[in-house]
Amino acid sequence: MASGEIDVAYVAKLARLALTPAEIEKFGAQLATLLDQVDVLSRLPVDGVSATAQVIPQTNVARDDEPRPSLDRETVLRAAPQREGAYFRVPRIIGEDA
Amino acid sequence: MNPLDRTAADVARAVNAGETSAAAVAAAAHARIAERDPAVGAYLAETADLAREHAARVDARVRAGERLPLAGVPLAIKDNMCVAGTLTTCASRILEGWIAPYTATAVQRLLDAGALPLGKTNMDEFAMGSSCENSALGKTANPWDLGRVPGGSSGGSVAAVAAGEAVVALGSDTGGSIREPAAFCGVVGFKPTYGRVSRYGLIAFASSLDQIGPITRTVEDAALVYDVMAGKDPMDATTVDLAVEPAAAGLREDLKGVRVGIVREFGLDKLEPDVRAVYERAYADLERLGAELVEVSLPTADYGVATYYLIAPAECSSNLARFDGMRYGLRVEGADVGQTYEATRAKGFGDEVKRRILIGTYALSSGYYDAYYVRAQKARTLIADDFKKAFASCDAIACPAAASPAFEFAAKADPVSMYLMDYYTIPMSLAGLPSLSVPCGYATPPGARGPLPLGLELSAPLFAERALLGIAHAYERGTRHATLQAIPPLPSAVTA
Numbered sequence: 268m269a270s271g272e273i274d275v276a277y278v279a280k281l282a283r284l285a286l287t288p289a290e291i292e293k294f295g296a297q298l299a300t301l302l303d304q305v306d307v308l309s310r311l312p313v314d315g316v317s318a319t320a321q322v323i324p325q326t327n328v329a330r331d332d333e334p335r336p337s338l339d340r341e342t343v344l345r346a347a348p349q350r351e352g353a354y355f356r357v358p359r360i361i362g363e364d365a
Numbered sequence: 366m367n368p369l370d371r372t373a374a375d376v377a378r379a380v381n382a383g384e385t386s387a388a389a390v391a392a393a394a395h396a397r398i399a400e401r402d403p404a405v406g407a408y409l410a411e412t413a414d415l416a417r418e419h420a421a422r423v424d425a426r427v428r429a430g431e432r433l434p435l436a437g438v439p440l441a442i443k444d445n446m447c448v449a450g451t452l453t454t455c456a457s458r459i460l461e462g463w464i465a466p467y468t469a470t471a472v473q474r475l476l477d478a479g480a481l482p483l484g485k486t487n488m489d490e491f492a493m494g495s496s497c498e499n500s501a502l503g504k505t506a507n508p509w510d511l512g513r514v515p516g517g518s519s520g521g522s523v524a525a526v527a528a529g530e531a532v533v534a535l536g537s538d539t540g541g542s543i544r545e546p547a548a549f550c551g552v553v554g555f556k557p558t559y560g561r562v563s564r565y566g567l568i569a570f571a572s573s574l575d576q577i578g579p580i581t582r583t584v585e586d587a588a589l590v591y592d593v594m595a596g597k598d599p600m601d602a603t604t605v606d607l608a609v610e611p612a613a614a615g616l617r618e619d620l621k622g623v624r625v626g627i628v629r630e631f632g633l634d635k636l637e638p639d640v641r642a643v644y645e646r647a648y649a650d651l652e653r654l655g656a657e658l659v660e661v662s663l664p665t666a667d668y669g670v671a672t673y674y675l676i677a678p679a680e681c682s683s684n685l686a687r688f689d690g691m692r693y694g695l696r697v698e699g700a701d702v703g704q705t706y707e708a709t710r711a712k713g714f715g716d717e718v719k720r721r722i723l724i725g726t727y728a729l730s731s732g733y734y735d736a737y738y739v740r741a742q743k744a745r746t747l748i749a750d751d752f753k754k755a756f757a758s759c760d761a762i763a764c765p766a767a768a769s770p771a772f773e774f775a776a777k778a779d780p781v782s783m784y785l786m787d788y789y790t791i792p793m794s795l796a797g798l799p800s801l802s803v804p805c806g807y808a809t810p811p812g813a814r815g816p817l818p819l820g821l822e823l824s825a826p827l828f829a830e831r832a833l834l835g836i837a838h839a840y841e842r843g844t845r846h847a848t849l850q851a852i853p854p855l856p857s858a859v860t861a
Contacts, residue, residue, distance in 0.1 A: 273727055275723065278723050278726050278727045278730065279723060281726050281730060282682060282710075282722050282723060282726040283686075283689070283703070283706040283707050283710055284707060284710050284711060284714070284719060284722060284723070285704075285707035285708055285710070285711035286711065286719075290719075294719065294720060294723055297720060297780055297781075298720070298723060298724060298727070300780075300781055301674065301724060301780070301781055301784075304670075304671060304674070304781055304784075305671040305674055305675055305737070305741075306671075307667075307668060307671050308668060308671050308672065308675075308740050308741060308744055309740075311665065311668055311740075311744055311747065313740055313743035313744060313747070316743040316746050316747060317743070317746055318739055318742035318743050318745075318746065319742050319743075319745040319746040319749060320573060320742060321559070321572075321573040321603070321797075322559055322573075322749055322795075322796060322797030322827070323558075323559055323560040323603065323605055323797060323827075325560070325602075325603060325605065328602035328603075330599065338466050338467060339466065342466040343466050343692075345464070346463055346464060346466065346692075346693040346694075347692055347693065348690055348691070348692075348693070348694070348695070348696035349696065355691060355692055357691050357702070358698075358699075358701060358702040358705050359701070359702065360702050
């Protein structure tokens with residue numbers, strides 16, 4: 268495990284998080300410290316061990332595909348940052364020449 | 366006696382018997398919150414009108430002859446649980462002002478059983494923290510010493526119960542967020558097995574770990590609340606379809622025939638002398654009450670914190686992607702959609718949430734996924750296996766819930782030192798086990814204005830809630846740390 272090096276600006280881009288240069292420096296130092304701490308895991312022999320995603324033996328829980336009422340549209344839209352009639356109003360997502 | 370100073374079992378009995386009304390309890394709760402919350406800060410929002418509405422409904426049902434397990438019981442709800450028509454913020458700017466359009470199943474089951482929703486409690490933002498100091502919307506103090514933290518992330522919920530501003534509360538526990546604050550505030554905090562209680566309507570932090578549980582003054586109350594809310598929910602596919610044996614009927618008075626495991630790797634010699642003395646006595650009390658103490662080993666427990674701080678942030682970075690300013694919550698307009706996302710999340714999330722999103726994104730990113738995330742998932746397997754081996758020779762495991770009593774505000778400014786607060790609670794979370802903290806005594810660290818509570822953590826195999834609560838009840842009744850002083854003496858500034 269490589270530790271102590273993390274390209275915070277790149278990771279922030281992946282996470283859709285705008286950071287100031289001061290934040291990049293601060294978080295970079297803190298994350299480096301944390302990565303040093305979690306590096307103890309490299310000492311744990313895990314060859315041949317299966318990964319645990321969650322601990323309860325449940326797989327593929329399915330239910331019948333039956334129509335049923337969902338949340339009230341008006342109630343949900345009231346919480347929207349911007350709406351237009353019965354729709355969420357969002358910034359343009361597809362470019363004009365796309 | 367003010368109903369706010371009683372147990373849930375006692376309040377429900379009195380309301381069902383017609384000795385008092387739910388309406389009177391709701392009024393007493395409103396008065397108590399007005400009196401004490403300015404100093405404690407347990408609540409982000411009081412829902413007095415809703416409590417009154419529910420009280421009227423409970424009184425009508427009782428008059429009609431119904432007997433409700435939680436009739437008129439004052440309930441505080443952590444602000445990461447949806448209650449239709451109420452502000453639900455996760456103590457984050459990104460959800461400030463958001464009103465939940467539906468009610469969480471766990472909450473609904475308690476309301477149907479007669480509980481009164483008093484309000485939404487403060488927490489570390491998105492449940493990320495161990496002191497409640499990461500709340501973007503309020504400050505909660507420890508009712509035992511207002512200069513100290515209540516613990517976290519369910520800090521508001523535990524403070525409300527400890528200060529007599531609620532009789533029971535709901536918290537959520539991902540790596541210790543019910544148990545550590547319960548220990549700090551001298552109340553019972555119980556995390557059931559992962560999958561026992563529906564998470565429908567709980568705003569997700571780390572989905573393979575999150576679990577809702579009760580915060581109460583007695584183990585009996587914890588069993589009462591658990592019995593009402595546990596069980597399969599069609600709205601949460603991770604709830605298990607296993608019969609819930611009523612825990613309230615399994616409470617025991619002694620520990621004869623019970624084997625309690627003491628973990629070799631959790632040696633008490635790491636603790637301050639007065640804290641250590643409390644836990645030595647707690648183990649001796651278990652033995653005095655009839656338990657056989659057996660040494661067990663959790664060789665991978667020391668890897669718990671590192672494992673958790675990869676898995677939980679990884680899941681958090683994925684879960685919190687939904688907060689993008691499009692459909693709910695804050696939106697900060699940018700030049701294009703990408704900049705709108707980035708600016709919204711920059712303004713809406715606090716530092717700890719940003720740190721965890723960054724760690725998680727990094728651990729899941731191309732080139733690091735196997736080295737960090739998958740390795741942590743394998744470590745998780747080893748940790749869960751260690752518990753399985755340990756439980757071959759014991760019925761429950763006892764250890765400290767936290768290494769120290771509540772600390773002062775700003776004492777853990779370094780994020781990693783805060784992460785280490787969950788050393789004793791994280792391994793059980795990773796293994797999905799039912800685990801609780803029950804008051805076990807007091808310590809007076811240098812500078813403290815008086816004794817501060819400590820919690821004994823008891824943990825059991827998957828789905829052994831009934832046995833676990835039974836053992837905790839026997840310990841509580843045999844030591845009386847909790848019932849001697851359920852309501853701490855609030856500082857004179859508060860009671861005056």
